[in-house]
Every structure is written in structure tokens, then in C-alpha cells.
Amino acid sequence: MATDERSQEISRRGFLKSTAMGGAGLVIAADVLSSSLRADTRVAADTPKSAHSTMMGVPFEARERVRLGIIGVGGRGSSLLQDLLAVEKVDVKAICDLVPEKVAKAQKAVTDAGQAEPRGFSKGELDFKNLTELDLDIVYIATPWNWHVPMALAAMKNGKHAAVEVPACTTLQECWDVVDTSEATRKHCVILENCCYGDTEMMVLGMVRDGVFGEITHGEAAYLHDLRAILTENEGEGLWRRFPHMKRNGNLYPTHGLGPVAHYMDIHRGDRFDYMVSVSSSEASLSAYVKAKFPDGDPKRAEKYICGDMNTSIIKTQKGRTILLQHDVVNPRPYSRLNSISGSKGIFSDYPARIFIDGKKKADGSDDEDWQNFEAFREKYEHPLWKKTGELARKMGGHGGMDYVMNYRLMDCLKRGLVPDINVYDAAAWSAPTPLSEASVAQNGASQKFPDFTRGKWGGQPDRPGFAVQT
Numbered sequence: 174m175a176t177d178e179r180s181q182e183i184s185r186r187g188f189l190k191s192t193a194m195g196g197a198g199l200v201i202a203a204d205v206l207s208s209s210l211r212a213d214t215r216v217a218a219d220t221p222k223s224a225h226s227t228m229m230g231v232p233f234e235a236r237e238r239v240r241l242g243i244i245g246v247g248g249r250g251s252s253l254l255q256d257l258l259a260v261e262k263v264d265v266k267a268i269c270d271l272v273p274e275k276v277a278k279a280q281k282a283v284t285d286a287g288q289a290e291p292r293g294f295s296k297g298e299l300d301f302k303n304l305t306e307l308d309l310d311i312v313y314i315a316t317p318w319n320w321h322v323p324m325a326l327a328a329m330k331n332g333k334h335a336a337v338e339v340p341a342c343t344t345l346q347e348c349w350d351v352v353d354t355s356e357a358t359r360k361h362c363v364i365l366e367n368c369c370y371g372d373t374e375m376m377v378l379g380m381v382r383d384g385v386f387g388e389i390t391h392g393e394a395a396y397l398h399d400l401r402a403i404l405t406e407n408e409g410e411g412l413w414r415r416f417p418h419m420k421r422n423g424n425l426y427p428t429h430g431l432g433p434v435a436h437y438m439d440i441h442r443g444d445r446f447d448y449m450v451s452v453s454s455s456e457a458s459l460s461a462y463v464k465a466k467f468p469d470g471d472p473k474r475a476e477k478y479i480c481g482d483m484n485t486s487i488i489k490t491q492k493g494r495t496i497l498l499q500h501d502v503v504n505p506r507p508y509s510r511l512n513s514i515s516g517s518k519g520i521f522s523d524y525p526a527r528i529f530i531d532g533k534k535k536a537d538g539s540d541d542e543d544w545q546n547f548e549a550f551r552e553k554y555e556h557p558l559w560k561k562t563g564e565l566a567r568k569m570g571g572h573g574g575m576d577y578v579m580n581y582r583l584m585d586c587l588k589r590g591l592v593p594d595i596n597v598y599d600a601a602a603w604s605a606p607t608p609l610s611e612a613s614v615a616q617n618g619a620s621q622k623f624p625d626f627t628r629g630k631w632g633g634q635p636d637r638p639g640f641a642v643q644t
């Protein structure tokens with residue numbers, strides 16, 4: 174389906190209606206999401222042939238400065254903008270959002286940073302297409318999930334690289350759409366998985382590659398974050414992010430935990446996800462929260478949530494490794510992405526960061542089974558990117574600094590003409606657990622095959638995420 178038709182299809186369903194309220198724009202979700210309403214026409218094992226060659230190992234074209242446009246300047250887009258304004262030789266040329274006030278605020282942030290005023294686009298939900306027709310190098314996309322793919326396709330078809338927020342895609346059809354379009358247009362579609370750039374994650378990646386944990390056999394990944402307040406507020410994500418909970422039962426947000434573990438396991442650079450099984454618990458927390466928070470008569474009280482509070486999946490890789498993958502955004506609990514990796518010589522486990530290395534003795538010479546101190550490895554393994562940018566990254570603050578490091582690194586790759594750390598195949602495979610978990614849950618945990626989005630090109634290491642070496 175062409176981008177135009179696709180966008181119009183979404184519009185026809187009346188996904189979003191804009192209305193001005195009290196001077197500030199308020200976007201009201203008029204229809205529940207989106208892609209989950211579209212039939213997922215692909216079956217998992219279906220690997221279509223392509224007339225085009227792979228995007229694995231394809232570098233960006235080098236350039237002196239990066240010309241950039243952003244679609245969506247809500248909570249996330251505004252934060253990305255602040256980071257990008259702090260990176261040298263990046264010109265923010267265009268801003269798009271449904272809400273004119275948000276565009277104006279972002280334009281002011283750009284001029285306050287000493288740059289020329291960027292073009293603004295806020296004439297309806299398809300105005301983003303006009304932004305993608307400008308002279309730009311890359312388009313950042315930080316909109317609700319159902320808009321990611323139509324916007325990324327428009328950017329690539331108009332000759333721009335796309336950088337898409339998480340999850341990049343919500344159906345297998347969308348996964349293939351970004352892969353096919355990236356290959357056909359020779360433009361990258363990068364998923365903005367900031368967690369791959371965390372201080373801890375980058376240290377652990379270096380340790381994995383140095384063999385500290387031996388042969389890697391198992392990883393654990395999750396998004397465990399109490400979002401009940403955010404999901405039910407009358408602004409920001411509360412206007413759209415709760416609706417998938419009424420339509421889908423599975424892992425709605427797989428990439429924050431999975432991205433770093435995929436890097437530890439060299440997924441698409443020597444291994445790939447093969448199949449997964451998934452089960453969901455019953456639903457209780459979101460409905461209980463809504464009943465406690467909103468008075469009788471509030472329309473939210475009539476909503477029926479079908480997404481189980483805790484979704485648990487296990488992914489098996491071609492090389493026989495396993496990954497535990499969990500999703501829970503509604504239970505009261507401390508934050509965790511699990512972020513664990515283990516092998517024949519030891520284990521790293523996060524929240525809090527701990528390590529156990531086989532045979533390492535305590536100071537008094539005794540062996541025991543206690544966790545050892547992860548910080549003791551910092552001097553040797555702190556990542557060069559964090560050594561270089563960590564002070565500013567921490568000052569910028571976005572998610573402990575990982576946001577700035579990600580943005581700095583992506584802009585650096587664009588300027589220097591490097592292969593991006595994360596490519597369209599990663600965007601597709603890290604997002605695919607949403608439809609695959611949904612299918613597995615619906616079939617009592619039956620195994621679901623991952624499509625090979627690389628079309629057989631996962632075995633080598635042509636563009637092994639370079640950030641460990643190309644700094």
C-alpha cells in the first residue's frame with residue numbers, strides 16, 4: 174500500500190481528532206489504535222524475496238553538517254530536540270506536530286540555541302509529508318506508535334534517512350514495510366533505542382566482547398515500569414498509549430530491554446531470533462487503578478483492558494541461546510529492564526548492577542556465591558563514548574544521559590559516513606515481539622517463528638554495532 178493510501182486509511186478511521194482547548198491544543202484519541210485494527214497480513218515464516226540489495230553494512234554518506242527535521246514534539250520529541258541542539262554541526266531545519274503551540278515552542282527552542290527558525294508544519298495529521306519533502310538528511314519521528322511507519326516510509330521515499338522512536342513497528346506487515354522501503358530507497362531506518370547507549374549497557378557490551386562472561390547462552394530483558402499515572406492522564410501519552418491495552422494482549426513495548434541484549438548476542442551480526450513463545454497473566458492493575466482514580470460516570474471506567482498485567486516470553490536464537498523477555502507497565506513496582514546476560518564464565522545482572530565471575534575470589538581468598546562489585550570493572554571497561562561525552566550527557570540528563578549519547582553517536586555516524594550502529598533489520602526484529610507475543614498468547618503459548626528480516630544476511634559481522642571500536 175502506498176504511503177498516501179496508508180495515511181489516509183488511518184485518517185479515515187478517525188484515529189485522532191484535534192481540538193483546541195483553552196488556548197493549548199489538546200489531541201483527543203477518537204478511535205483506538207491503529208495498526209492493531211489493521212489486519213496483519215503477513216505470516217511469520219513468510220520471507221519475501223527482494224529485488225534490492227541488503228542495507229547491512231551500508232554506511233551513511235559523509236557530510237559536514239546534518240540537516241534534520243522532527244515530527245512529533247510532545248514529551249519525547251522535545252527532549253530529543255534539546256539533545257540534538259547540544260550536538261555540534263546539527264541544523265534543525267523543520268518541526269512538525271499536530272499542535273501549533275508545540276511547534277512554536279520547539280521553534281523557539283531552536284532559535285534560543287542560536288539557529289535560524291526552522292520551518293513549522295501543523296496543518297493536520299498528514300502535514301508531515303510536506304516536511305519530508307524539504308532538503309533534509311534525516312527525519313526524527315517521535316509520534317504515537319501507529320504513525321511511526323507511515324512517517325518513516327514517507328521520509329525514506331523522499332530520500333531521507335529515518336530515525337524512529339520505539340517501538341518502530343507494531344505489526345509484521347509494518348516490519349516488512351520498513352525493511353522493503355529501506356532496501357528500495359537505500360535510506361536507513363534507525364530505531365532510536367536509547368537503552369543501547371546506557372553507561373551500564375555499553376560497559377557490559379565491551380565486557381561481553383572481551384569474553385568476560387565466556388560463551389554467551391542466556392539473556393534477560395524487560396520493560397517493567399509503572400505507567401498507570403501516565404497512561405490515564407488527560408494529556409501526552411494518556412491520549413493514546415492506553416488504547417492498545419484494550420486491543421492487544423502481549424508485549425506492547427519490547428525494545429528497551431531487548432535492544433541491549435540483542436547487541437550482547439550479536440543479533441544480525443552472527444545470530445538471529447528464531448522463534449518465541451509467550452504467555453500473559455490476567456489483567457487487574459490498570460482497571461483497579463482507573464476505578465480508584467476516576468469518579469462514577471468518567472468514560473475511562475467503561476474501558477475494558479485485555480492486555481495481561483505481566484507478559485512473559487522466551488525467545489530462542491538460531492545459535493541456541495535463550496532470552497527471557499517481559500512486559501509490565503501497570504503493576505506497582507520499582508523500575509527494571511532486567512538487563513542480564515550470562516555465559517560459561519559468569520553473569521551480569523542489573524537493577525542493581527551486579528556481576529559474578531567464575532573463580533573470582535573475595536579479598537579474604539574465600540570463594541562464595543555472592544554477587545561481586547560491577548564498579549570494579551569500570552576503569553577497564555567504561556566505554557570510550559561515555560568517557561568522551563559522559564559529563565555533558567549526564568548534565569543533559571535524558572534517561573541518565575543515554576539519550577544524549579545516542580543522539581551524539583547517530584549524528585557522528587551521519588557526519589563521518591559510518592555504518593549506523595542500529596539498522597532497519599534491528600528496528601524490525603526488536604519490534605516483532607509485539608505481534609508475535611500477541612499471536613502466541615492467543616494460541617495458548619504456541620511457538621511463533623521470527624521472519625528473517627535480513628533475508629539470510631544475519632550470519633556475518635559486516636556492521637557489528639561499531640560503537641565499541643569506531644569512536
Ligand SMILES: NC(=O)c1ccc[n+]([C@@H]2O[C@H](COP(=O)([O-])OP(=O)(O)OC[C@H]3O[C@@H](n4cnc5c(N)ncnc54)[C@H](O)[C@@H]3O)[C@@H](O)[C@H]2O)c1
Pocket residue numbers: 189200244245246247248249250269270271272275297298299300301315316317318320338339340365366367408409410572
Ligand atoms: N526512547 C524512550 O525512552 C521514549 C520515552 C518516551 C516515549 N518514547 C516514544 O516516543 C514516541 C512519542 O511519545 P511521547 O511520550 O512524546 O508522546 P506524546 O503524546 O507526548 O507526543 C506525541 C506527539 O506527536 C504528535 N502527533 C500525533 N500525531 C501526529 C501527526 N500525525 N503529525 C504530527 N504530529 C503528531 C502529538 O501532537 C504529540 O505532540 C512514542 O513512540 C513513545 O513510545 C520513547
